[in-house]
Amino acid sequence: MNASKEKHLTRTELIRAAGRSARKPEGHLSRCEECRQMVEFFRAYAVAGAIPLPAAPAGWIERASNLARRPKSLEKIKQLIAGVIFDSWEAPLPVGVRGSGAMDHRRLRFRAGNTTVDLHAERHGQTWKFLVQAAGINRGREKVMLAVGRKKLYPDALGLYQWSSPRPPIRLVLHLERREVILPEIKWTRRRK
Amino acid sequence: MSEIDSDIWLRVLAGDNAAWEDLVRRYQPLVYAVAVRAGLSMEDAADCFQQTWVSLYRSRRRIHDPSRLSAWLVTTAKREALRLRRRAEKGDAEAIIHDWASSDPLPDEDLERLEAQAKLEIALGDLDPRCHQVLWAFFFSPEEKSYEDIARDLGMAVNSLGAMRRRCLDKLKGILADYGFTRVRKDEDDPL
Numbered sequence: 476m477n478a479s480k481e482k483h484l485t486r487t488e489l490i491r492a493a494g495r496s497a498r499k500p501e502g503h504l505s506r507c508e509e510c511r512q513m514v515e516f517f518r519a520y521a522v523a524g525a526i527p528l529p530a531a532p533a534g535w536i537e538r539a540s541n542l543a544r545r546p547k548s549l550e551k552i553k554q555l556i557a558g559v560i561f562d563s564w565e566a567p568l569p570v571g572v573r574g575s576g577a578m579d580h581r582r583l584r585f586r587a588g589n590t591t592v593d594l595h596a597e598r599h600g601q602t603w604k605f606l607v608q609a610a611g612i613n614r615g616r617e618k619v620m621l622a623v624g625r626k627k628l629y630p631d632a633l634g635l636y637q638w639s640s641p642r643p644p645i646r647l648v649l650h651l652e653r654r655e656v657i658l659p660e661i662k663w664t665r666r667r668k
Numbered sequence: 669m670s671e672i673d674s675d676i677w678l679r680v681l682a683g684d685n686a687a688w689e690d691l692v693r694r695y696q697p698l699v700y701a702v703a704v705r706a707g708l709s710m711e712d713a714a715d716c717f718q719q720t721w722v723s724l725y726r727s728r729r730r731i732h733d734p735s736r737l738s739a740w741l742v743t744t745a746k747r748e749a750l751r752l753r754r755r756a757e758k759g760d761a762e763a764i765i766h767d768w769a770s771s772d773p774l775p776d777e778d779l780e781r782l783e784a785q786a787k788l789e790i791a792l793g794d795l796d797p798r799c800h801q802v803l804w805a806f807f808f809s810p811e812e813k814s815y816e817d818i819a820r821d822l823g824m825a826v827n828s829l830g831a832m833r834r835r836c837l838d839k840l841k842g843i844l845a846d847y848g849f850t851r852v853r854k855d856e857d858d859p860l
Contacts, residue, residue: 483830486812509834516837519850522785527808531700535714536692539721543680543688553715589755653719 484510493517553654555587587656594661596643603643607636612651620650672847677734691737692721698738698786699745705782706749706773709756716752720745735848738783746774787849794843799836806833 484492484503492504492514504510530536561584583594589611597604607628612619621628621636623644628636643663649656671690679687699720703713723744724731731740753773792800792808805818819826844850 483815485814486806509830512834512837516841520784520788522781522788525781525785525808526810528697528701528782528785528789531696531717532714535700535717536696538718539696540689540692542692542721542725543683543685 483507484513489513489517490521493521555590555654555656557585557587557590557592557656557658559659560584560586560591583661585656585658590649590651590656592647592649592656592658594647601641602639603641604639605637605644607647608634609636609649609656612649618652622646622648622650673737674734674848677731677737680728688725694790695738695741695786697789698782699741701782701786702742702745702774702779703749705778706746706753708749708752712749712752712756716745716748719748723748738786742779742783746779749774787844787847791840791843791847791849795836795839799832799839802829802832802836803840 482503484507489510492510504514561582563580563582564578579598581594581596583596585592585594591610593608593610595606595608605623607621609619609621609630619630621630623638624646626638628638630636643661645660645663647658647661649658673691673694676687676691676694680691696717699717700713703716703720706713706716708716720741724737724741731737792803795803801822802818805813805821813821815826815829818824819829822829824832841850
């Protein structure tokens with residue numbers, strides 16, 4: 476039979492033929508150059524009948540497109556609000572240590588995602604001394620900065636942030652390469668239990 | 669016809685912002701598809717999408733073979749998606765894996781197919797409208813159509829459709845070859 480007089484293979488048949496290992500074509504395929512070309516094409520690009528790839532949300536595309544214009548400002552894409560998971564001032568204390576002495580030191584732990592931030596505060600006379608340690612970050616790989624109000628602190632060799640001040644901090648933000656961990660506002664007036 | 673990747677890339681390296689935008693527009697469906705296939709939450713998918721482009725932008729001076737940009741994007745998006753999935757699996761409340769996400773969300777075979785599809789769609793987009801219609805009707809319409817249906821939809825004689833399809837396929841192959849898209853490559857850890 477002349478191939479030109481036959482019906483060409485349907486898409487399903489072409490896809491099925493493309494899925495089979497390359498061997499001597501049979502039937503219509505052995506007589507029809509055009510269908511053989513289609514099979515070869517489907518073999519190389521096995522995506523016929525596939526749902527077209529959808530476009531990303533417009534805002535995402537815009538943000539990625541703007542990278543070349545404002546690369547620095549756009550790299551920070553996530554702000555995480557940390558929650559308090561431990562506050563020594565909120566913990567019950569044994570009888571006899573509930574006096575003002577317990578107000579001279581405080582330990583707080585915050586968490587946002589995998590990042591944990593510990594704050595240790597101690598009062599020495601009129602001065603507070605602070606120590607912050609962050610876990611769950613890639614030290615050495617990530618540039619990390621702790622913003623204490625307007626003050627910018629960088630970690631020491633042990634990864635600790637230390638400073639002293641007559642007043643305890645209220646707002647702390649940990650700036651990482653890809654995200655900012657915003658600690659909740661810290662109140663330094665202790666409630667009586 | 670659009671530019672080939674290496675020409676766009678040279679313009680990107682020269683600091684041409686419009687070239688970067690062209691590149692993002694060209695490959696955004698591919699990067700998005702990888703993020704979505706990974707089964708990430710929308711928030712993490714957005715993170716994956718953005719970080720992939722940030723990585724490309726940061727690495728631009730180290731990329732010497734722009735013909736492999738699509739492979740680079742797929743590999744980087746996959747790496748980023750798996751990182752985010754691992755984080756989500758550790759119980760990060762910020763990232764929730766959809767129930768339908770499989771344990772192996774991004775097999776190389778699927779990613780190769782996505783890459784091939786993206787390239788094909790780029791090339792199809794550069795065909796003249798008539799050829800685009802013909803090939804779309806044959807190969808990519810959601811429902812398979814008979815020759816008669818396609819001929820009727822396109823207002824053509826049935827007996828001229830075969831030749832038209834062949835000519836259009838040749839054009840498409842020509843565009844794919846011009847773009848260096850003729851071979852579907854295997855993923856590697858560091859394709860560039």
